[in-house]
Amino acid sequence: MAGSTRASPIVEPATGVPIAVAAPRRHVTPGREAWRRFRRHRLAVLSAGILMTMIVAVVFGPLIWRVPINEIDFAAMLESPSWAHPLGTDDLGQDLLARMMYGGRISLAVGLAAMTMAVVVGTLVGAVAGVSRGRVDAGLMWLTDLFLSLPQLPLLLLIIYLFRDSLKEVAGPEMGTFVLIVVVIGGFRWMPVARLVRAQFFSLRERDFVEAARALGASTLRQVVRHILPNALGPVIVAGTIDVAAAIIAESTLSFLGLGFPPDIPTWGRILYDAKDYLDVAPHWALFAGGAIFLAVLSINYIGDGLRDALDPRRVM
């Protein structure tokens, strides 16, 4: 290597400042390139801003707005938004802003945790299928196709109905339901990721750089972890983003059907479920909860769209 001309300028490791500018071309890391592409999708950037605001609001909001979520005040039942209650109150006079922030924490946490589970399981299944050919691959893909043709919502409802009580006893009503919902939603959403990862593995496995690693004696595990997986990551990130939105919708659907979190834990879906009987007198109640779900899902979907543009190197922009 010594004496050869470097394609990219030598960078001082500590500060990141170029010390010897031999070639005028700037070195662009994949991350910076992706960010440059992502920025061009204006709606995606706007959505990222909205989502960040929502996350900050539900994480830090309760520290500022110190109204308890379960303070019952019959003098202020079903009130429209006012200064005392910026989002109004519900049928028990509980403050909706506090409940929305609390519910947002759960809904967003369920979305992220279920996505993590789906991506981990999907990557594992896809990677195993992609590395081992033949029978293992065929078996795993049959399983994937089987899961894809399962009626998901009925099974979700069935599993939660059957296992809810025993998990509640083990881990408490809130944590037990959380774990159950995350595992079940994640367990029904890994299939697209598995298919993507397998397809990526099939094409990457035969590339020159992987063959070079193989020729140098890299073990299968090292080939996969160091060389194939990082290159297969782009589509997985996009699929994972969409999964967050799908998991939020799934959790809200369960809560909306009365089979998600217990009634005293106000997730967005649960608030909407409680609000649907008061549509004529207090429409704000349903609209705020549903609007929050819609806004979160829409912005996550747009971010996914922006990431698709950003992470697909074949796309010329």
Add this chain to the structure above:
Amino acid sequence: MSQYLLRRLLIAVPSLLGISIILFTILALAPGDPFGELATNPAVPPEVRAALREKFGLNDPVYVRYLRWLMAMSQGDWGFSFVSRVDVDVLILQRLPTTLIVIGASQVLALLIALPVGTYAATRPYSLFDQVANTLAFVGFSLPTFFTGIVFILIFSVTLDWLPFVYRSEIDATGFAFVWGHIKQAIMPVAVLGLFQGASWTRFVRSAVLDVVRLDYVTTARAKGLAERVVIMKHIVRNALIPVVTLVALQMPIVFGGAIVTEQIFRIPGIGSLLISSILANDTPVIMAVTFVFACLVILFNLIADILYGWLDPRISYR
């Protein structure tokens, strides 16, 4: 063609078996006892309970119980509802037509939206129409069905008072008023489901048409002097529909999920609301049967997709 169909049917059998195994495993792993009801009843002594367990074979190994359950299911013995005191298959057959009508009508609506809008948008990419359609599609499939349903009720039932928000299977009217009553109460559920599906299908159709529209054979067709309408309908759309059919078949589980939610919101007496009410009432035989029916429906629609596939692409069908 019949040989192709037969082969597809045979492929569906292992999937059905797999689903039945998954269902049975879930039930077998679940805590609780199908005779739990009897256990809490003080009038039934423990010896009787043990004898009953023995009689119904609950002490047998799991695979024996599975085979017995499978035999019973395939012979049409679907069990007995604890709550309504009717055979489960009677209960389901009563309610299945309503569900199928609502789902079918909403799919037709979705198709009527997605095909023209998606094709028109893709033939004029990045035009104003395309951008508006794209944005609306994004909004449409980000709106969960339960929220659209509530907003529709708020606008059309509560504020405007145009449409009823409770679905009734019996309408006391005759002739035209009877038909109109049925149509009127079906408008909102069908619109909720259809718009949601239509939004995501529009995106599928748009990207599929966009892939096809620049291919050489389309240019050839135009060069031959064919009318633009013929080029689009016969050359572009038919070929673009092949990947769309696959994607739509993959979406079927989501469609049924949406149908369950919609039936619950508008209180439609279909199998979706039957599922929810039997879950809330701990009616295990009905829950199992309805879940299995949903699984069969998903597989049936995959089969229909395969047949459509063969019709759209003659190269596939006879292989």
